[in-house]
Amino acid sequence: MPVALRSWTVGMGAWHALLLAASLAASLAIAPATALAEDTGPRIGAPAPDFSGTDSNGRTVKLHDLRGEIVVLEWSNHECPFVGKHYRSGNMQALQKDATGHGVTWLTILSSAPGTQGSVTAAQANELTASRGASPTAVILDPAGTIGRAYGARTTPHMFVIDKTGTLVYMGGIDDRATTDVADVAGARNYVRLALTALADGTPVRDPITRPYGCSVKYR
Amino acid sequence: MLQWLTASGVRRTDLLARITMAFGAAALAASSPSTAAGGAASEPAHVRLEVFTDHRSIGPGESFRVAIVQHIDRGWHTYWVNPGDAGLATQIDWTVPQGYSVGAAEWPVPAVFRAGPLVSYGYAAEVIAVQEMRAPAAFGAGTGNLSVDVKWLVCHESCIPGRATAHIALEETPATAGAVDPAAMRRINAAWRKLPRDAPWPASLRADATNVELVIHGAGSELGARTPVRFLPLQWGQIDNAAEQVAAWTAGDLVLTLRRGDLRDAPIGTVEGLLVTTSARAGSEGRGYRLRAAATDPPTPH
Numbered sequence: 001m002p003v004a005l006r007s008w009t010v011g012m013g014a015w016h017a018l019l020l021a022a023s024l025a026a027s028l029a030i031a032p033a034t035a036l037a038e039d040t041g042p043r044i045g046a047p048a049p050d051f052s053g054t055d056s057n058g059r060t061v062k063l064h065d066l067r068g069e070i071v072v073l074e075w076s077n078h079e080c081p082f083v084g085k086h087y088r089s090g091n092m093q094a095l096q097k098d099a100t101g102h103g104v105t106w107l108t109i110l111s112s113a114p115g116t117q118g119s120v121t122a123a124q125a126n127e128l129t130a131s132r133g134a135s136p137t138a139v140i141l142d143p144a145g146t147i148g149r150a151y152g153a154r155t156t157p158h159m160f161v162i163d164k165t166g167t168l169v170y171m172g173g174i175d176d177r178a179t180t181d182v183a184d185v186a187g188a189r190n191y192v193r194l195a196l197t198a199l200a201d202g203t204p205v206r207d208p209i210t211r212p213y214g215c216s217v218k219y220r
Numbered sequence: 221m222l223q224w225l226t227a228s229g230v231r232r233t234d235l236l237a238r239i240t241m242a243f244g245a246a247a248l249a250a251s252s253p254s255t256a257a258g259g260a261a262s263e264p265a266h267v268r269l270e271v272f273t274d275h276r277s278i279g280p281g282e283s284f285r286v287a288i289v290q291h292i293d294r295g296w297h298t299y300w301v302n303p304g305d306a307g308l309a310t311q312i313d314w315t316v317p318q319g320y321s322v323g324a325a326e327w328p329v330p331a332v333f334r335a336g337p338l339v340s341y342g343y344a345a346e347v348i349a350v351q352e353m354r355a356p357a358a359f360g361a362g363t364g365n366l367s368v369d370v371k372w373l374v375c376h377e378s379c380i381p382g383r384a385t386a387h388i389a390l391e392e393t394p395a396t397a398g399a400v401d402p403a404a405m406r407r408i409n410a411a412w413r414k415l416p417r418d419a420p421w422p423a424s425l426r427a428d429a430t431n432v433e434l435v436i437h438g439a440g441s442e443l444g445a446r447t448p449v450r451f452l453p454l455q456w457g458q459i460d461n462a463a464e465q466v467a468a469w470t471a472g473d474l475v476l477t478l479r480r481g482d483l484r485d486a487p488i489g490t491v492e493g494l495l496v497t498t499s500a501r502a503g504s505e506g507r508g509y510r511l512r513a514a515a516t517d518p519p520t521p522h
Contacts (some may be wrong), residue, residue, distance in 0.1 A: 044485065082382055113336075117378050122506060145336070154305040154338055171482070179371075180381045209482050211456045215379045216306035219336030 017168030041152040044208045046167040049150040053140035073160040075153045077118025081180040082214035089185040108136040111148030116218035117173035147218040154212035169180045170195035232379025266293040271386035274405040279400035288349045297342040300330035304340035308373035325349045329508035339461040348411035364390040376477035416508030423513035436474040444471035453493040455484035
């Protein structure tokens with residue numbers, strides 16, 4: 001059963017698998033210590049959930065193909081004021097430039113469902129990258145929310161860092177200042193930068209899990 | 221239940237706009253600096269702030285209560301202390317004269333909002349938070365000027381940060397007790413009755429890397445077995461907000477099985493939150509019990 005649950009996680013989304021598992025536990029009334037041995041969703045120290053997506057230039061991006069590279073996942077919605085804080089301040093662009101300049105693969109993922117806030121066409125996504133001076137490696141369009149659900153992405157921004165072996169080493173907020181105020185960027189503790197620095201130094205990531213803050217991801 | 225905090229110099233907001241309203245004899249003004257870039261004065265979107273107190277005047281050492289009301293446009297909501305999967309808790313900062321004490325804001329039971337696979341906790345339509353305050357032990361004749369800076373996030377599908385300030389000018393009566401404002405007192409009493417109360421039952425928890433089991437001893441005998449209940453965690457990361465919660469009633473105890481949240485691999489010593497019931501016995505509205513459950517065994521290392 002654990003194997004089956006794991007394989008469903010990617011195909012049908014972590015949340016569905018989770019609900020299924022929970023209702024299964026309820027119907028069997030098993031003590032929780034023994035039920036639900038298999039967990040769903042991303043886990044620090046475990047392989048990051050694999051995915052295949054299409055980027056704003058029509059290319060297929062598979063996480064599996066990026067073994068050997070450090071990968072950052074950034075959930076975004078350009079109309080969200082929390083995302084706006086980090087782009088108006090130039091914080092996100094600076095981090096992207098720094099990271100990709102050091103060989104990191106940076107994937108911005110847009111999981112807004114069609115017709116919801118932050119939903120854009122491929123052309124609009126490229127325009128946003130240009131107009132904001134952003135430098136992600138690719139922008140992945142995830143209108144069905146498949147990748148978002150596999151990662152349990154809840155907010156924009158919501159950040160994940162994957163090491164060269166494909167292991168998840170960070171998930172959470174971009175920093176420790178849960179506000180929409182641009183003035184809070186300067187003094188903030190940027191967890192993504194700290195995780196990337198730790199990976200470069202070969203030291204453990206000190207804060208591997210933090211609270212993501214922002215607007216909700218606009219799933220259907 | 222109430223923590224008295226000594227108010228110290230909380231930063232005062234520049235007043236960009238001022239709308240004066242009167243509630244009883246306590247003069248009150250609310251102002252709404254825009255949070256948008258540019259600094260033009262404007263009303264915050266979708267939320268109107270109202271602040272009032274249950275006293276017209278106050279005597280030395282007397283306690284009084286202040287209500288902080290958000291009037292929220294239809295379809296929009298603001299957030300509880302733990303906003304859940306997304307959003308931001310409303311933040312209240314008081315600036316009060318030397319010697320005044322400000323208690324913690326008490327929030328009513330929040331609603332549970334679902335959006336796709338996400339769950340957040342907050343308030344639609346109207347929410348009244350209540351704060352207890354205390355006047356200094358002695359003062360001369362004068363006016364106690366209290367001001368509050370309230371920041372929130374209001375969301376429908378989109379989210380808009382908002383902010384407003386409000387002021388209360390409270391007449392200080394050095395030699396006599398203050399006078400209450402009966403209408404304001406009635407409103408605050410009604411809001412007070414809706415606040416969560418401390419759970420009368422001891423609670424403990426057991427946890428593994430997947431689930432937390434809260435054992436609430438004796439809850440069944442008071443609430444009645446099979447009462448629909450839901451646990452709302454106070455802290456981020458402990459509980460998966462969207463996961464199903466399984467309630468089992470055994471021998472008067474309620475055993476609630478909750479899925480662990482993002483911090484599932486960390487030791488979990490205590491869980492705090494609200495046990496919310498919608499029992500017919502308790503009335504149609506959700507009744508909230510403040511619960512604190514501590515681990516019975518040392519946390520299992522993972």
